[in-house]
Amino acid sequence: MTVGFGDRLAAAFDAHGQLCVGIDPHGFLLEQWGLADTASGLREFGLRAVDAAAGAVGVVKPQVAFFERHGAAGYAVLEEVIAAARAAGLLVIADAKRGDVGSSVEAYAQAWLTPGAPLEADAMTICAYQGVGSLAAPIALAHDTGKGLFVLAATSNPESFALQRAVLGDGPGAGRTVAASIVEDVAAVNRERQDADSRREESSMGSIGIVLGATAKLGEYGIGLQQLSARPAAPVLAPGFGHQGARYEQLPELYGPAAPYVLVSASRSILAAGPSGIADAIRVQAAEVARWRG
Amino acid sequence: MTVGFGDRLAAAFDAHGQLCVGIDPHGFLLEQWGLADTASGLREFGLRAVDAAAGAVGVVKPQVAFFERHGAAGYAVLEEVIAAARAAGLLVIADAKRGDVGSSVEAYAQAWLTPGAPLEADAMTICAYQGVGSLAAPIALAHDTGKGLFVLAATSNPESFALQRAVLGDGPGAGRTVAASIVEDVAAVNRERQDADSRREESSMGSIGIVLGATAKLGEYGIGLQQLSARPAAPVLAPGFGHQGARYEQLPELYGPAAPYVLVSASRSILAAGPSGIADAIRVQAAEVARWRG
Numbered sequence: 344m345t346v347g348f349g350d351r352l353a354a355a356f357d358a359h360g361q362l363c364v365g366i367d368p369h370g371f372l373l374e375q376w377g378l379a380d381t382a383s384g385l386r387e388f389g390l391r392a393v394d395a396a397a398g399a400v401g402v403v404k405p406q407v408a409f410f411e412r413h414g415a416a417g418y419a420v421l422e423e424v425i426a427a428a429r430a431a432g433l434l435v436i437a438d439a440k441r442g443d444v445g446s447s448v449e450a451y452a453q454a455w456l457t458p459g460a461p462l463e464a465d466a467m468t469i470c471a472y473q474g475v476g477s478l479a480a481p482i483a484l485a486h487d488t489g490k491g492l493f494v495l496a497a498t499s500n501p502e503s504f505a506l507q508r509a510v511l512g513d514g515p516g517a518g519r520t521v522a523a524s525i526v527e528d529v530a531a532v533n534r535e536r537q538d539a540d541s542r543r544e545e546s547s548m549g550s551i552g553i554v555l556g557a558t559a560k561l562g563e564y565g566i567g568l569q570q571l572s573a574r575p576a577a578p579v580l581a582p583g584f585g586h587q588g589a590r591y592e593q594l595p596e597l598y599g600p601a602a603p604y605v606l607v608s609a610s611r612s613i614l615a616a617g618p619s620g621i622a623d624a625i626r627v628q629a630a631e632v633a634r635w636r637g
Numbered sequence: 638m639t640v641g642f643g644d645r646l647a648a649a650f651d652a653h654g655q656l657c658v659g660i661d662p663h664g665f666l667l668e669q670w671g672l673a674d675t676a677s678g679l680r681e682f683g684l685r686a687v688d689a690a691a692g693a694v695g696v697v698k699p700q701v702a703f704f705e706r707h708g709a710a711g712y713a714v715l716e717e718v719i720a721a722a723r724a725a726g727l728l729v730i731a732d733a734k735r736g737d738v739g740s741s742v743e744a745y746a747q748a749w750l751t752p753g754a755p756l757e758a759d760a761m762t763i764c765a766y767q768g769v770g771s772l773a774a775p776i777a778l779a780h781d782t783g784k785g786l787f788v789l790a791a792t793s794n795p796e797s798f799a800l801q802r803a804v805l806g807d808g809p810g811a812g813r814t815v816a817a818s819i820v821e822d823v824a825a826v827n828r829e830r831q832d833a834d835s836r837r838e839e840s841s842m843g844s845i846g847i848v849l850g851a852t853a854k855l856g857e858y859g860i861g862l863q864q865l866s867a868r869p870a871a872p873v874l875a876p877g878f879g880h881q882g883a884r885y886e887q888l889p890e891l892y893g894p895a896a897p898y899v900l901v902s903a904s905r906s907i908l909a910a911g912p913s914g915i916a917d918a919i920r921v922q923a924a925e926v927a928r929w930r931g
Contacts, residue, residue, distance in 0.1 A: 369740055408737055408744035414755025415712035422709055438741075442764055443702055443734050444794040446663055450702035461708025470736055472766045472789055476796025495766055500738040502770025505808035509815050514799035521803050521815070 348466055348491030349533075349548035352578055352606070355401030355434050360636075361603075362629045363402040363436070363580070365610025366392045366424065368409045372614050382416035385409070389424035392614065395622040397431035400629055404436040404580075404608060422461050435464040436580070436606075440495065442470030444477045452481035456490040466491030468554060468580065475528035482532055482551060491550045491578070494529055497522040497564050499556025499583035508564055522555075522564040526571070529553050533575045548604055549575040557583030557597055557607075571601035579605045585612030591631045607632050642760055642785030643827075643842035646872055646900070649695030649728050654930075655897075656923045657696040657730070657874070659904025660686045660718065662703045666908050676710035679703070683718035686908065689916040691725035694923055698730040698874075698902060716755050729758040730874070730900075734789065736764030738771045746775035750784040760785030762848060762874065769822035776826055776845060785844045785872070788823055791816040791858050793850025793877035802858055816849075816858040820865070823847050827869045842898055843869040851877030851891055851901075865895035873899045879906030885925045901926050 368388045370380045376391075378384035389405065396403050405428075410421040428435045441451040448469075454460060455467040466485075469492050471478055478494065485492050497507055507522040516524030533549025555561065561568065571579065579598065583589045584607055594602045609628055616624035662682045664674050670685075672678035683699065690697050699722075704715040722729045735745040742763075748754060749761040760779075763786050765772055772788065779786050791801055801816040810818030827843025849855065855862065865873065873892065877883045878901055888896045903922055910918035 367741070406737075406741055406744075408735070408741040408748070411748040411756070412744045412754070414716055414748070415709050416755065418709035418712045440735070440737050440764075441702070442736070442766075443700075444792065444797075447661075447700055447702040447732075450700075450706045454702070454705040454708070460706070461710065462705070470734075470764055470766050472736075472764050472797070472800065473792050473794055474796035474798070474800050477794055498738065498767050500767055500771055502768035503738075503766070504768070505805050505810060506766065506768050506815055506818070508807055509803035509805045511799050511803045513802055516799060521800055524800070 345489035347489055347546060348485065348550040349546050349575060349578060351434060351465070351489070352402070352491065353546070353548050359399070359401035360629050360633045361605060361607050362400045362625070362632045363404050363606045363608045364392065364396045364400055364613055364625060365438070365608055366403055366405040367610045367614065375615065376618050382413045382420050385413060385417060386420045386423060389420060390427055391618050392621065393424060393428045393431060393433065395625055396428070397433060399622070399625045400433070402434045402436060402606060403428050404438045406610070407437055407439040418462070425462060425464055429465070434466070436493065437462065437464040437467040440468050440470050442472055444473050448477060449480035449484070452484045456481070456484050456488055458488055466493060466552070468493045468495065470495045471525055475525055485550055486536060491552060493552040493554050493578070493580040494525055496525045496553045497555050497559035497561065497566065499558045499587055520564045523566050526553055526566050526577070529577050530570070530573065533577055537575050546575045548578050552578035552580055554580045554582070557581045557589035557593070558587055559583070568599035568601055571598070572604065576601060576604040580608060581605050582608045585609045592635060594635045602635070639783035641783055641840060642779065642844040643840050643869060643872060645728060645759070645783070646696070646785065647840070647842050653693070653695035654923050654927045655899060655901050656694045656919070656926045657698050657900045657902045658686065658690045658694055658907055658919060659732070659902055660697055660699040661904045661908060669909065670912050676707045676714050679707060679711060680714045680717065683714060684721055685912050686915065687718060687722045687725060687727065689919055690722070691727060693916070693919045694727070696728045696730060696900060697722050698732050700904070701731055701733040712756070719756060719758055723759070728760070730787065731756065731758040731761040734762050734764050736766055738767050742771060743774035743778070746778045750775070750778050750782055752782055760787060760846070762787045762789065764789045765819055769819055779844055780830060785846060787846040787848050787872070787874040788819055790819040790847045791849050791853035791855065791860065793852045793881055814858045817860050820847055820860050820871070823871050824864070824867065827871055831869050840869045842872050846872035846874055848874045848876070851875045851883030851887070852881055853877070862893035862895050865892070866898065870895060870898040874902060875899050876902045879903045886929060888929045896929070
């Protein structure tokens with residue numbers, strides 16, 4: 344029987360803690376690492392980041408945009424980086440933020456979540472601008488293959504606040520904000536899955552997660568921390584630490600009872616340590632993230 | 638001086654009318670065309686579609702998801718299909734629906750809009766779930782390079798209605814729906830650009846467009862047709878014709894005074910004609926789209 348992504352992520356948390364290393368080959372970081380802003384520079388950068396992360400954390404998250412920038416050559420490198428990470432025992436979240444409708448969004452899910460596909464990852468980020476209902480095919484595929492999704496809910500950039508706090512007038516989510524309705528829809532998907540699968544032991548986390556930026560004030564979206572921690576909890580992918588301003592010691596304050604389900608994402612603050620410092624930076628930051636658990 | 642995408646699109650409308658041929662290599666279409674669901678099947682499908690479209694319409698729109706599904710090999714084919722289309726004088730809209738924040742969304746824009754990039758197209762579709770403000774870098778790049786963007790506003794799938802009709806409480810768009818606020822933000826971008834560029838003759842269309850599905854009832858989003866047609870009008874990319882239910886003769890009824898700025902997208906209804914029938918299907922449908930103009 345396929346082990347669900349939520350259970351695999353929970354095992355990774357137990358073994359390695361909750362830090363996720365972003366693999367974001369920005370032009371300025373490549374320069375700082377002494378690498379060219381070419382597909383081969385990306386390859387060196389990505390494989391070194393994987394080497395430094397392996398054994399020290401459980402999860403890495405390549406930012407797809409920086410690979411797509413180099414076209415097919417960048418994608419060939421991304422295939423190699425993802426495969427190297429998975430071979431090293433890391434879970435890989437493709438930070439792709441894809442979204443579409445019907446057979447198109449299904450094709451995106453097949454691209455990143457089908458076992459044996461060239462870009463096969465363990466989970467991907469996805470956008471529900473066309474409604475969580477538009478993600479039915481990716482959700483079904485994720486469940487069938489033991490993969491995961493992280494649906495954007497409250498992102499960490501200030502330009503997003505007005506849209507993500509807009510209030511629904513129609514449908515079962517009427518009266519909720521956009522972000523809160525996505526959180527609720529994802530929770531319902533995870534509950535249904537748990538109920539449908541009575542053979543399994545109860546999982547602490549579902550396989551469909553949400554993105555909640557650490558700089559977003561959840562109360563202002565009407566997102567309750569108790570709601571987030573109801574089992575099976577949706578894993579929370581949390582950007583916004585480090586460079587964007589949130590600090591690891593704020594985890595309990597920001598996420599309360601949902602803190603054990605938060606995947607703490609850090610990219611720039613780790614990658615800026617350079618090729619000689621990255622392994623130490625990962626160890627130090629993983630220990631900081633672990634500290635709040637006591 | 639770089640000619641803006643809005644002006645290039647207006648010229649394409651004058652020369653070839655307003656039909657846009659979607660290049661969507663669905664698995665079932667590949668089978669129907671007698672092609673394998675592999676990168677080389679996609680190549681044959683894409684290049685034949687380009688051949689059939691060249692000279693008959695002004696614009697093609699490859700759906701990126703179906704190429705991404707095949708990883709780097711699919712992207713290599715997409716590079717070739719886009720280049721063939723542009724060499725044949727077609728404008729190419731990469732239907733990518735990318736979206737992110739900061740340097741990541743900038744990297745996506747660089748991927749599709751930078752002259753000389755392997756995936757260089759003339760415009761791309763983009764998602765503003767993180768706010769139109771998050772798209773500042775892609776908008777600036779599009780203007781600098783004479784490229785275009787189409788920002789998702791009201792999409793054609795019913796699962797999207799509740800979110801896209803949610804009402805903003807914060808910011809300058811307070812009281813508007815999500816979709817209407819995106820339409821207004823895009824209109825403001827096009828106006829500012831026109832004002833800033835006093836050397837130019839006034840353009841009928843701006844370079845930043847919107848996606849408004851033909852099956853979406855614009856009044857229910859609070860989107861006014863007069864507002865859509867104010868100069869410089871945002872070009873409207875309109876999926877939802879054919880397979881999804883809208884008919885070409887509804888163009889004046891659906892878009893009113895904005896109908897001259899609508900890029901009418903058709904994919905399945907054309908591609909299902911097969912390799913021997915596609916050229917005729919394009920000619921017939923282009924003539925149908927042209928008919929409403931009288």
